[in-house]
Amino acid sequence: MTTYVFRVWLQPHPPLGFEPDEEVWRDIEIDGSHTLAAFHEAIFDAFDRWESHAYEFITRDENGIALRSYVHPMLYEGGTSWRPMDDEEIDRFIQQAVPDDATEATKERFRDLQSNPPPEGDAAETTVDELDPEELGALSYTFDMGDNWEHYIELQEAREGSLDGDQTVVDEQGAAPSQYPDLDEQ
Incomplete structure (x- = not known):
């Protein structure tokens, strides 16, 4: 079993008024046996979100080329990734x-x-280990397909052994924006 630490950067989002002065990220420790749906929940909690929406992970090679999409279980149809x-x-x-x-x-x-395009994956059926994180270039993650909160994810650490308990935030930088900023106040 392997435990991973991923850095999840929240990308600036000018249309929603999110243009931070410093990078906003969370380091999330997760067991390789956890699913991408569990990883989504960890990111959701780490950025103080409160209303669930659709999401998608995209695996990328070392050049940033999209390799495959893994979608929210309710969006999964078994078709192509795009x-x-x-x-x-x-x-x-x-x-x-x-x-x-x-x-x-x-x-x-x-x-x-x-x-x-390759077949899409179901985030609820795909484990972190199945992505082969140590060989993967990076991941991208989009939350809320209407507002499109974009995240860039990169492996920081991998170590042998199982995580005792649930996935958790082990380090962070910057304040998370409101999930629904009041656009009138910007």
Whole structure:
């Protein structure tokens, strides 16, 4: 069994008035046998959220390319991780969003994953260990598909042994914003 510590950064969200002066993150310790749904609950609690919404995790390689989506159990349909893109859409995306110094192999990998998306995963059925965190580039996590609170997740530590108890916050920086900021006061 393996225990992991992940750093979960909350990304700035200017439309909701969240533009912090310092990075806002939480380090969450979680057992590899816990599901992504349990990881979601830990993030939900760590950022002082109170109303549940849909969420999605996306695994990414070392170049940031999306590899697979793991969705809230109520969204899970067993389809593809995302809508396939046609060649014209892929070319446009590569031209506009992929760094110029990206290798041709990276662009081809992106092209393949976008034209032939992998099957989506069910967050309630997928454990943290199944993601192979020590080999994974990173994770992204989106909470509340309407407001789209974006998070970037990176492995900080992995150690042998089982976590005694539930997942927990072991370190943090910055104040979490309100889940529903009052836009009139900004």
